[in-house]
Amino acid sequence: MTTATLETPIPTKPAKQKVMLVEGNEAAALGVALARPDMVAVYPITPQSSLVEHVAKLIADGKMDADIVDAEGEHSVLSVLQGGALAGARTYTATCGPGLAFMFEPYFRTSGMRLPIVMSIVTRDGITPQSVWGGHQDAMTVREVGWVQVYCETVQEVLDTTIMAFKIAEHHDVMLPVNVCLDGNYLSYGTSRVELPNQEDVDAFMGAKDVNWHVALDPLRPMAVDPLTGGSGGKGPSTFVRYRKGQCRGMQNSLRVIEEVHAEWAQRFGRSFAPLVEEYRLDGADYAIMTLGSMTGAAKDAIDEARDAGKKVGLIKIKTFSPFPVEALLKSLNKIQALGVVDRSVGFRWNCGPMYQETMGVLYRLGRHIPSMSFIGGLAGADITTGHFHRVIEATEKLLSSPAPIEPVWLNEKD
Amino acid sequence: MGTFGGAYNTIAFDANKCDGCGDCMTACATAKVGVGDTARSRIQIVGSADDGFELALCRQCADPKCVTVCPAAALTKNSASGVIDWNGDKCVDCLLCTVGCAYAGIALDAGTGHVAKCDTCDGAPACVPACPHDALTYITTSRIYNEVGDWEDLFAPGLAGCQGCNTELLMRHTLRRTGPETVLATPPGCVPGMGSVGFNGTTGTKVPVFHPLLTNTAAMLAGVKRQYKRVGREVLALAIAGDGGASDVGFQSLSGAAERNEQILFMVVDNEGYMNTGMQRSSCTPYGAWTSTTPVGQGTGSGGMPSQGKTQDAKNLPLIMVNHRCEYVATASTAYMEDLYDKLDKAIAASKRGFAYLHVYSPCTTGWRFPTDQNMEVARKAVETNFVMLWEYNPADGLHFTRPVDDPLPVTEYLKAMGRFRHLSEDQISHIQGKVVENLAFVKQMAHVAKA
CATH class of the missing domain: 3.40.50.970 (Thiamin diphosphate (ThDP)-binding fold, Pyr/PP domains)
Structure with missing residues (x-):
């Protein structure tokens, strides 16, 4: 051996x-x-x-x-x-x-x-x-x-x-x-x-x-x-x-x-990639959006624009989805007060995105409650644009002051 | 000699051809004592034209009673020739051997005052060519066992097959032939059910062995073979699979591997159903057969047909494999082991060039409902009725019969041997007999086309 x-x-x-x-x-x-x-x-x-x-x-x-x-x-x-x-x-x-x-x-x-x-x-x-x-x-x-x-x-x-x-x-x-x-x-x-x-x-x-x-x-x-x-x-x-x-x-x-x-x-x-969880402009953020895969590029642009507009928002990207990086994600979630999770697929059983469902399990381990919600976009090839991500950011920001909706938000439904 | 002991040439007697002329006795006496006195012949024909003739002759027994009873060690079994040698220097003329032998194969020669017995004339018995009716033949019944007996049995003893099942025999013989440089795939079915891959960390096999899925045997095995080929190691990739997995759910991977001409030997043990898991129907189950999913009942089944066993004919998987133009395709039967062995050798050789396929009919005592001592007989009857045909194919020579049955028994001789056909109506029997004739004509036509 x-x-x-x-x-x-x-x-x-x-x-x-x-x-x-x-x-x-x-x-x-x-x-x-x-x-x-x-x-x-x-x-x-x-x-x-x-x-x-x-x-x-x-x-x-x-x-x-x-x-x-x-x-x-x-x-x-x-x-x-x-x-x-x-x-x-x-x-x-x-x-x-x-x-x-x-x-x-x-x-x-x-x-x-x-x-x-x-x-x-x-x-x-x-x-x-x-x-x-x-x-x-x-x-x-x-x-x-x-x-x-x-x-x-x-x-x-x-x-x-x-x-x-x-x-x-x-x-x-x-x-x-x-x-x-x-x-x-x-x-x-x-x-x-x-x-x-x-x-x-x-x-x-x-x-x-x-x-x-x-x-x-x-x-x-x-x-x-x-x-x-x-x-x-x-x-x-x-x-x-x-x-x-x-x-x-x-x-x-x-x-x-x-x-x-x-x-x-x-x-x-000479090329560095976050292996499990990437944080983007998370330091000093009150709330964050969470992404997976290629949608993250547009999401980062939207974060930059939102930050320029004075919003205290950051981004958490998952690279390693299985096994789910619980400890790494806990560290990131500890920095924020509200979370919006964007999935490119659906979880039929929980009426939300699968990554959101997985993340809820991690949130339970956080030891404190932070409001969160699920967004589903990019199905069947649909582009998730910076415009969509601005909607995600705005809706997530509202979680800081209003009750979190149970229903997921379907981003491309009315495109 | 290996674990089988030896098997040697023997003088075989066909009583139906003998008319009692005595030419064999004359020849023997002439050869052995120089005069044609039939009383001094070591072969004796007894009986009459009315009652039939019998043979009194030394059988050169493997477990000879004459040797056991001899108090002087004058009789010994010659392990090289198989002949029981008599040594006159040691013999005390007690004649106990003549009492011990059940075949009257050793007797007092009044001319010498000593016992005399057949010594096969050193392998060229004078009696055999002397017979004008070919009632005597000097043959090897089972030369295969001599060499195979020397090879290692690569299955563990005491595998858990059903009583009377031929598949264990087939597994042992096949692995003896392929040898230790084999990787064996045994997909779910009777073969792993017997313990080929073992339970909870044990194994029933001395070569590397695995459970593929029921569906992917040929593909997995192809991957194994390709990697050894890539690194320059000669390893035989062998599957021993059931008919259900091969003809139904695993057919795609089988067909794909055959089309790519993967260098593997794929053996199907055809017991005409999913016997290991409770005797359900497969597409190799024949028309009319009872299985646990084609039961016999009072009502009418699907399509208004009576529930009287399977309502469709069997898929002919070996013919489908011929249409892949494999390197070698053959059918075989556990009742014809020499034929099977010959084909196994050819299939092993062909698998070094490409895809080799061997389809072995193996009756199932449990699922076909017949007594456990009847397996060989059922297998034999299948061939004698042409229900099963033994043939082989390769792309150069085409298809030909290896044991043609020109004068087949009626198919009822086969059907009546098994409980699974007990319920058949006259119409069903006539359908099966018609299919036997049709299948024979079809294969004959392929053989004819191949020759042309």
């Missing part, structure tokens, strides 16, 4: 990097190539398609040395990768929406088998109503399945996080699959300037690959992978309990590892 430690010293100054203009899907593909997976399995689906097309082209052009499996559907895509990972392969795929739904059976099992597969979710709203446009409903629907899920804000963050995801997933204290979520349409097709890390620097960052040290299908060390467990008592269910508890421990460990990996990334490559 080896431990995932730094194999080369961190340079004191980041190396100069190539500058490119790419869409988010291509940035993800470039990140995948730099992480050197052994196996990539693909099945196209809008708005993920150009991502796997870029991966296929990189391999066809000899710029990426990976076995590519054009599987007949997402269910097999993830299944092929499970087999590959059990044989020691570093593995990658991408999907979204209906593809993720079709993949659910092996998806649930990936985290249970502790396979460090990395998968981008190019987020798409849930059907039906039929739509091929962006929204977080797909990723949110599977937030309770034991995968680490991180959401990106920019194209550069997509590229960098895709590489970091492999290191997080394969860390021996984690050994869990990771979803890198990038917003369909806004990040998948949004074109930005990016800096492309050098291969040798990424190799040094990644260290040695050791994917199946814990569970393997290998004639050199034969074992039964995933034998039956359970029963009404005794060793059967207790074995199951130990597996599950280990999964939960791995999830909690990932919070620390995500922070460590982001810190190392910043040192090696």
Whole structure:
């Protein structure tokens, strides 16, 4: 057993990097190539398609040395990768929406088998109503399945996080699959300037690959992978309990590892991203709005404008959604008196956004009551503009003096 | 010798062909004592044309009573040839051996005053070619066991299969053949139900083994194989799956892997339903069969059809696999192990080039409702009636029958052996017989087309 430690010293100054203009899907593909997976399995689906097309082209052009499996559907895509990972392969795929739904059976099992597969979710709203446009409903629907899920804000963050995801997933204290979520349409097709890390620097960052040290299908060390467990008592269910508890421990460990990996990334490559929770102009704020993913750009602009107008408002952005960063979020929530949470998906059970629902659990731990409310916007591709965020800011500000509404605010309902 | 002990050549006798002419005895006596005195032959034909003929001949027993009773150690089993050797130097002429043998295979030769017995003429018995009616043949019944017996049994002893089930036999033989450099996938069904992947941290298998999902066996296995191929390691990727998972819910991943020509060996153990989980219908369940989800009842079922078992014909999964143009596709039966072994060898070889598919019919004592000692007989009757056809396919040679049955028994001979068909009406039986004829014609046509 080896431990995932730094194999080369961190340079004191980041190396100069190539500058490119790419869409988010291509940035993800470039990140995948730099992480050197052994196996990539693909099945196209809008708005993920150009991502796997870029991966296929990189391999066809000899710029990426990976076995590519054009599987007949997402269910097999993830299944092929499970087999590959059990044989020691570093593995990658991408999907979204209906593809993720079709993949659910092996998806649930990936985290249970502790396979460090990395998968981008190019987020798409849930059907039906039929739509091929962006929204977080797909990723949110599977937030309770034991995968680490991180959401990106920019194209550069997509590229960098895709590489970091492999290191997080394969860390021996984690050994869990990771979803890198990038917003369909806004990040998948949004074109930005990016800096492309050098291969040798990424190799040094990644260290040695050791994917199946814990569970393997290998004639050199034969074992039964995933034998039956359970029963009404005794060793059967207790074995199951130990597996599950280990999964939960791995999830909690990932919070620390995500922070460590982001810190190392910043040192090696000179780009710093808040690993769990980002605070934007929160110091001195009376209240805050909370965001996730690419909407944060417009939200920050709105915050700047509101601050210029004298409003004491700040922003909290979640990057790591699963596991939910309770401790980090508590620190931020401790600074404010009211909160408005903007979700790009719905939670059918609580009649609010899923991130709002999760945050309510954190608010309970705060030990004091702060009023809060849920906003739902950006469904089915709708743009959440600074105008929408000004409405969010105004409504949240009112919470300081008026009772909080129970109903969520649907931002794009009357656009 | 391995755990099976040895299996050797033997002189086989077909009483239906024998007319009692005695040519074999003349040949034997001539070869052994130089004169054609049939009384001194070591092979004796007894009986009459009216009552039929029987053979008095040494069977070269694996557990020979003559050897056991001999007080002088004059008789010994030769482990190389399988022949029971008689040593005249040690023999005390007590004749206890002639009493011990149940086959009258060793007797006093009055000409020498000692016992005499068949020594197979050192592997070229004179009696066999002397028979004008081919009633005698010198054959190997089970050469396969000699080599297989030397290979390691890679399943744990005492697996929890139903009494009388052939699948355990199939699992043991298959893994002996594939050897330890195998990764085995056993999706939910009878095979893991027997304990192949074990319970609560134990394992029933000495090779790496896993439960895929019922739905993704071929895909997961393809991933395993591809990675070993990438790193240059020769590992056989083997699935032993049930018919339900393969033909129903796992069919997409099976078809996808076959289309991509993944280098795996996919074996389906076809017991014609979800037998492990309570004998429910699968798309491989034949027409008319009772299952727990196609029960026999008084009312009318869906579509106004009487509730008298399954109302649809079975999906022919192996023919569907032929249409994927796999490297190798074959049907086999647990009652014809040599045929199965030959196909297993070909499938293993083909899986190094691409997708190999082996469809093994394996009767289910529990789900098909027949006595536990009748499994081989049921499997055999399926073939003898052409209900099951044994054939193989590869892209170069096309499809051909490996055990054609030109004069099949009526399908009732098969149906009546099982409780699951007990309720069948005349109409249902005639439907099944019609389907047997139709399926035979269809496969024959494919064989014909392949040849052309």
